[in-house]
Amino acid sequence: MHSQRLSEPPLTAWVILKSSGEVSSAHCTCMAGVAESCTHVGALLFKVEATVRCRENATVTERPAYWMLPSNIKKVYPEVGHKINYTSAAATRKSLNSLLDGETHTRPALRTCCTKTTPQPPTPEEMAKFYSDLYNTGTRSGILSVLPHYSEDFKDPIQPIRDFKFLTSVCNASLDGSDFLTLQQHCQTIISTADVSEVQAVQIERRTRAQHNSSLWFAARAGRITASCMHHVYATDIKFPALSTVKKVCYPKHGPETADTIWDIRQEENARKAYISKTRGQHNNQEVQTCGFFINPAFPQVGASPDAIVRCTCCGKSCIEIKCPSKHKNCTILSACSSDGNFCLQLVDGQVHLRKDHQYYSQVQTQIFVTDSAYCDFVVWTLKDCVVLRITPDTEFWKARLQKAQEFFKEVSLPELVAQHFTKPTAQALANSRVLQQQQVKPRKQAGKKHTAVKRKKALWCLCHGPERDHMVACDNHNCPIQWFHFDCVGLVETPSEGSSWFCPSCVV
Numbered sequence: 145m146h147s148q149r150l151s152e153p154p155l156t157a158w159v160i161l162k163s164s165g166e167v168s169s170a171h172c173t174c175m176a177g178v179a180e181s182c183t184h185v186g187a188l189l190f191k192v193e194a195t196v197r198c199r200e201n202a203t204v205t206e207r208p209a210y211w212m213l214p215s216n217i218k219k220v221y222p223e224v225g226h227k228i229n230y231t232s233a234a235a236t237r238k239s240l241n242s243l244l245d246g247e248t249h250t251r252p253a254l255r256t257c258c259t260k261t262t263p264q265p266p267t268p269e270e271m272a273k274f275y276s277d278l279y280n281t282g283t284r285s286g287i288l289s290v291l292p293h294y295s296e297d298f299k300d301p302i303q304p305i306r307d308f309k310f311l312t313s314v315c316n317a318s319l320d321g322s323d324f325l326t327l328q329q330h331c332q333t334i335i336s337t338a339d340v341s342e343v344q345a346v347q348i349e350r351r352t353r354a355q356h357n358s359s360l361w362f363a364a365r366a367g368r369i370t371a372s373c374m375h376h377v378y379a380t381d382i383k384f385p386a387l388s389t390v391k392k393v394c395y396p397k398h399g400p401e402t403a404d405t406i407w408d409i410r411q412e413e414n415a416r417k418a419y420i421s422k423t424r425g426q427h428n429n430q431e432v433q434t435c436g437f438f439i440n441p442a443f444p445q446v447g448a449s450p451d452a453i454v455r456c457t458c459c460g461k462s463c464i465e466i467k468c469p470s471k472h473k474n475c476t477i478l479s480a481c482s483s484d485g486n487f488c489l490q491l492v493d494g495q496v497h498l499r500k501d502h503q504y505y506s507q508v509q510t511q512i513f514v515t516d517s518a519y520c521d522f523v524v525w526t527l528k529d530c531v532v533l534r535i536t537p538d539t540e541f542w543k544a545r546l547q548k549a550q551e552f553f554k555e556v557s558l559p560e561l562v563a564q565h566f567t568k569p570t571a572q573a574l575a576n577s578r579v580l581q582q583q584q585v586k587p588r589k590q591a592g593k594k595h596t597a598v599k600r601k602k603a604l605w606c607l608c609h610g611p612e613r614d615h616m617v618a619c620d621n622h623n624c625p626i627q628w629f630h631f632d633c634v635g636l637v638e639t640p641s642e643g644s645s646w647f648c649p650s651c652v653v
Contacts, residue, residue, distance in 0.1 A: 157184045161192070308344050309337055311367030311561055319563040327565055331558035338368070338444045338553070345439045352436030355449055356409065364437050364447070365396050367557045369549040371448040371510035375503035378548045384608035384633050385556050387648075390566045393557055407470035415466045415525035416452060422532055423521070427456035432464075440514045443546060445553040448514040454521070464521040465508050476529040489524060489531070498522055498533055506545060508535045513542050566607060606630045621651040 157172040167189070176182035213220065266274070278285050279294055288294035314334050319327060340348070352361040369377050376389045420432055435453045440446065450463035467488065472480040481491050488502045498505055508520040512535070522533040559565040605612055605628040615631040617640065629648055640646040 155184055157182075157188045159185060159188055159192070308340065308348070310363050311337060311557070312363065313337070314558065314561050316562050320568070322563060324559065324565065327559045327563060328555075331554065331562060334562075335554060335558065340439050340441055340444050342441055345441055349436040349438055352449075353434055355436065358436075361437050361449070362396050364439070365449075367394055367553070367561050368439070368445060368447045369393060369552060369557070370396075370446075371450075371507040371514065372503075374446075374510045374545055374549060375506040377552045378506065378545050380552075381632065382548075382551055382555050384606075384610065384630070385552070385566060386633060387567060387607045388634075390556060390560055393552075394560045394567075404470045407473065408466075408468045411468040411473075411525065412451060412466050415468055415523055415530065416464075418525055418530040419464060419466070419521065419523050419532060422530065427454075428458045430454065430456040435463075435515075438511075438515045440516070443514075443550065445550050445557075446510065446514055446546065448511040450511045450515060450520070451523075453515065453517075460518050461516065462519050462521065463511050463515050463517045464523055465504070465511060466523045466525065467504065468525050473526050474528065475526055477524060477526065477531045478529075480526070489533075496531055496533065498535060500541075505535075505541075509538055509542050510545065512537050513546070606633050608633050617646060619648040619651055620645040621647055624648060624651050 155173050157170075159170040160168040162168060170181075170185045170189075172182045172184045174182055174184055211220075275288065275291060275294070279288055284298070289298040314337055316330070319330060322330075348360075348364055352358050352364060355361050370393070373389070373393050376386070377393065380386045380389045416432065420430075424430060432452050432454050435450055437447055437449045451466040452464045454462045454464060469480070469487075472484065472487070475483070477489065477496060478491070480487050481489050481496065488499060488504045489496050490499050491497075498508070504522070508522055511517070512520050519537070520535045522535050524531050524533075556566065560567065604610060605616070605626060607626070607629065610630065612628070613630065616628050617631065617634070617636060618628055619626070624647075626648065634648060
């Protein structure tokens with residue numbers, strides 16, 4: 145190279161030599177190389193000379209193996225290994241000097257091979273101690289995987305769920321548009337699809353510990369009444385269920401739905417650390433472990449996903465439910481209780497309690513009984529405060545919710561999963577829509593007002609396919625196939641304001 149710049153092209157030098165070594169010609173692409181006399185040509189000639197010298201001198205590794213024999217030995221004869229004396233000359237000289245000094249016990253024996261011995265096999269007690277010490281090192285040695293007492297630790301935590309069917313598999317296109325009685329009879333034959341064994345329940349929980357980041361978590365929840373839905377299921381009418389509740393139970397959405405949910409998920413780990421810090425000194429050998437979706441084989445129609453399972457030697461097994469309300473993220477718990485009448489917590493005689501009429505109370509009670517926990521620690525965390533409430537089992541409260549949930553599963557979840565009985569618009573609903581458009585008498589909002597049209601009196605409306613009655617509201621989507629809805633079927637208590645638009649659950653989605 146004629147420059148330190150890497151972008152410059154390298155130089156090209158060449159020489160023509162005779163066999164005697166005489167240089168016939170030389171050239172280089174550098175400026176000095178025009179006269180065929182530059183340092184680059186000189187360097188190339190040095191390289192050629194060094195190569196020739198190395199070629200003429202053979203290295204040790206290029207020659208056949210040879211040994212430098214002592215001058216008094218003309219030939220080496222082969223001998224078996226254990227008869228060869230491997231004692232070094234220095235050791236021999238030292239022993240001879242010791243003999244000359246009068247020492248008779250210092251001469252080493254002939255170094256040939258070690259004495260052949262037969263070791264005694266270890267006893268069962270020694271092997272048991274060896275395996276125990278090996279296990280306690282925590283290295284997971286492969287030999288332990290085949291021993292009965294240690295093989296359990298080597299099982300794959302994610303095992304295939306054998307013979308487990310998701311409830312979405314009961315869909316039957318041949319029953320689309322069938323009457324409800326036919327659907328009920330069919331659902332009675334497949335109601336056992338929800339059943340799970342103890343082994344299956346354990347496998348489902350282990351494989352769904354990522355919760356909202358696991359597709360299996362959503363698939364296992366579809367159709368079952370989860371803890372977060374229990375309050376809405378208990379409040380709805382089985383014969384005319386709210387469509388939003390049906391969709392929430394049968395078609396759980398993937399990913400966070402609102403900004404509040406996103407905030408709650410992001411701060412959950414901070415709240416869990418705060419919980420551990422507050423309760424560590426209250427328990428012996430406390431272990432807090434994240435968990436997946438629990439299904440209790442005793443009532444498999446219901447499921448729950450607590451935020452963690454807690455185990456300790458003093459209290460046994462329990463669960464925790466964490467809430468991080470974004471609305472009050474910069475407030476203390478006491479200020480949130482006093483300023484928000486709809487807050488999940490309330491002050492009673494100066495003490496903070498979870499409202500029994502709040503949906504979170506139904507949620508934690510469901511988690512307690514589904515997971516067979518002794519209690520649930522309800523954690524409310526903000527950037528400025530954290531409170532932990534001990535919620536104990538409420539048996540009478542739970543019995544009523546479980547009965548309603550099982551009835552909802554049989555009368556609502558299964559018909560919906562089989563033929564979308566509640567969410568799929570029927571031919572009758574589409575016909576009603578055409579009748580309403582022909583009349584062209586649809587007001588924007590008319591709740592509690594009776595209509596005099598004879599055809600509309602005979603038509604069926606709403607998600608429940610029922611007749612017209614007081615307290616109805618119209619969807620502002622002119623292409624809505626149903627058009628008119630009963631207040632209680634869509635969760636309305638009062639008439640929507642005139643200055644706002646109202647859309648039914650189907651049109652909102």
